[in-house]
Amino acid sequence: MSIPPPPDPQVPPTQGPEGPAPLPQAPFNPYAPPSPSPYAPYPQAAPAPQGPPSPYGPQPYQTWGQGYSPYNNPAPLNGMSVAALVLGILCCIPGVGLVLGLIALNQIKKRGERGRSMAAAGMVLSAFGLMVWVLGVTGAATGFWDDVKDSARNNTSASPVKGECFDAPSGSLEGMAYDFDVVSCADEHDGEVFAVVPLSGGTYPGDKKVTATADDRCYALEDSYAMDGWAVPDDVDIYYVTPTEDSWSFGDREITCVFGNTDAEASLPGGSLRNDATTLDSDQVAYLKAAHVLNAALDSAPDAQYVEDDLPGHKAWAGRVSAALTKQADLLDGHQWIDGSDRQVGDLVKDLRAAQKEWAKAARASDADEFYAHYDKGADLIDPQKSVTARKALGLATTPPSYDRDDSGGESGGDSGGMEV
Incomplete structure (x- = not known):
């Protein structure tokens, strides 16, 4: 008698020797829960209890239960951040948006509210507006200060x-000068600037020192x-415009030397007095340069x-x-x-060399009488009339001045003392 082998644990008990036995078939329900697998190694959990059948037919998803929402409730928006952004955009009150933005960030951190980006944007815009405002105020203040300084300069010593x-608004070259009207030299005018001394x-050196400097330098530069x-x-005199203590404090550091009429009023x-290089x-300049050598010595x-x-x-x-x-x-x-003036100039040179000998003897005189004897001869040889012929040949002025600076002869111009403007 043979003993059958033990059943295979992997074969379900419903399987016969001829193969698996057919299972009863149920109508297919697409909404039915899945059947447990006959091959599951562990027992499956029981299906969740079903609610009452829906009057609208089977439902594929369960409805939301009480206390649960398909969308999360958003955090509240911080009001300060909105205000910061608005004020930052408007820039109507510079700096306020920046302060409100800082307050908003602090509140957002504590309360967990929204609006951080709005607060940050408002702070940036407000800071930009504040910077523009500060620059505008600074520029306006700088412009105002420049106007004040320019006004001070114009009201003290504004010189061409x-x-x-130029014409002096007061019509006079005496006293204080507040401004000057520059005009054409071809027309009648009150003054002509011939030098500017820096x-x-x-520290302001004082009125007396400035005036003394002007007197020395202007006559030397004539x-x-x-x-x-x-x-x-x-009838032409020398005047000068000097800084005052007030204009000095605003940077006025110039003396202006001026030709004006001997009558200050x-x-x-019309016509410029300028005659230089x-x-x-070239011939006229060469002659005048040589004449200035003698003029400087006579003026000493x-x-x-x-x-x-x-x-x-x-x-x-x-000497x-x-x-x-x-x-x-x-x-x-x-x-x-x-x-073609070499002959006339040559004749003048002869007189100059003869005059040199007499002045040299005067420099060695033992007493006043001997000095006068040689001085008179030397002065006659350099009398201005001696140079008229050479001047005419060179096309220069031929009328000597009516008087000389030191009454000692030579070709010095006639000038009286300068007046401060």
Whole structure:
């Protein structure tokens, strides 16, 4: 008798020797829960209990239960952040949006509210508006201060530049000058600027020192602008515009040297007094440069009017004139005259060399009488009339001034003391 083998644990009990037994079939229900797998190694959980059948037929999904929402409730929006953004966009009150943005960020952090990006944007816009406002205020303040300084300068010593002619609003070149009206030199005018002297220093040196500097420098610079002193009319005087203590504090550091009428209330006729290298030819400039050497020496006469009062001083002065005459004659001899004036200039040179000998003897005089003897001869040889022929040949002015600065001869122009404007 044979013993059948034990059943295979992997074969379901419903399976016969001929194969699996057919299972009863149920109608297919697409909404029915899935059947447990006959091969599941572990028991499956029981299906969840079904609710009552829906009057609308089977439902594929369960409806939401009470206390649950398909959407999360959003956090509230912070009001400060909105205000910060609005004020930042409008920029009507610079800085307020920046403050509100900081408050909003602090509240958002504590309360968990929304609006961080709005607060940040408002802060940025407000900061930009604040910067623009500050720059605008600073620029306006700077412009205002510049206007104040310009006004102060204009109200103290606003002067035209070298070569310009002007009218004084008051009609006078005396007293305080507040401004000047620049006009054409071809028309009648109150003054003509012939030099500008720069000053330096941090502290105002005082009215007396500034005036003394102006007096010295303006007279020394006259010849550089009007080289031919004979061409300057006798009724022309020297004036100058100097800084005041107020204008000095605003950076005014210039002395303006001016030609004006000897009558401060009168005007100058039309036409510029300028005659220098910009208006003269090379022969004229060469002649006038040589003449200025002698003029400078003659202007260095001692203060004592009489020789008896300062014989040593007059002898030293005569020595300077003698040296200047030698230099003047050498300059004229060394120039190549291209306008046919060499003969007339040569005759003048002879007089200059003869005059040099007399001035040299005066410089060695033992007493006042001997000094006067040689001085008179030397002065006659350099009398202005001696140079009229050469001047005419060169096309320069031929009418000597009516009086000289020091009454000592030569070709010095006639000028009286300058007046401060």
